[in-house]
Every structure is written in structure tokens, then in C-alpha cells.
Amino acid sequence: MLKMKKLIILCVLLFAVAIIHAQNTDSLKYKYTNQTIYRYGGSFMKGTERLVFPALQSEFSMSELGLAFYTKAKKYRTTSIVLRTIALAASLSALAVISNNNLTNNRRNLAYGLLGGQLVFSIAAGRYGILSTQNLDKALWQRNKDLLFPAR
Secondary structure, eight states: OOHHHHHHHHHHHHHHHHTTTOOOOHHHHHHHHHHOEEEETTTEEEEEEEEOOOGGGGGGGHHHHHHHHHHHHHHHHHHHHHHHHHHHHHHHHHHHHHHSSOOHHHHHHHHHHHHHHHHHHHHHHHHHHHHHHHHHHHHHHHHHHHHSSOOO
16 A cells, blocks of 8 residues: 555656646747748748748848858859859850851851850859758758757
């Protein structure tokens, strides 16, 4: 009987301790679930809200380092878009030169030069796209870290 009383008291105490230490709505789990940002295909998710790249800038108010990485990512992304546009223009120019029925040596060399330029600009655009993605990943990681574990 004494053992049963001790077991009941122990269960009540453990239950009370569990209730006292239970997480509330302002806990780390709530912040992680509803306020961190992660990639979801070509867009980003914050809780149940879908964000696009330009809307991310306002999310970096609590993270200076995250904002710096985001700014670099934005710069690299803009450079990548410009280089992709130039590559497309070079491709279309090469097609215009090639479509001419009378291809002389000079026109053929021009077409090869434009196609080579397209290749170079496409590779450079790809590299800047990778740099943009890497910096954006660093920015999101830093922002989420600063959100979950703020400096004291």
C-alpha cells in the first residue's frame, strides 16, 4: 500500500512538472513553424504564406548579416538576368545573320562570333545565378538563425 501511494505521488509530481515546462504559443517551436522562411520550388514559404524574391527584403529587418547576403544575392541575380538577356540577343542576331541566303566568309565568321558570345554569356549568367542562389541560402539561414536565437 505504501508503494502504491509513493507511485501515485510520483505520477502526480511528474505530471505537474510536465505541465509547468510545457511549451506555450511563444515558444521556439511556434517561431520555427510560423516565422522561419524556407524554399518551396521557385518561391519561398513563411508559415503558410508564399513569398516571392522581391518580397523577401522586408523580412530581413532583424538580421543585418542576412540583409547583406540578400543584397549580394539580389545584385548577382540582376547581373545574371542581364547576361541571359544579352545571350538571347546574341542568339537571335546569329539567327538573323544565318537566315540570310548569301553567307559570305565575313557573315559566317560573324555568326560564329555571335554564337560563341552567346555561349560565353550563358555560362557567365549561369555562374552568377549560382552565386545568387548561394548568397540567398546564406541570407535565409542567417535570418532564421537570428530569429530563433537572437543575440542578447
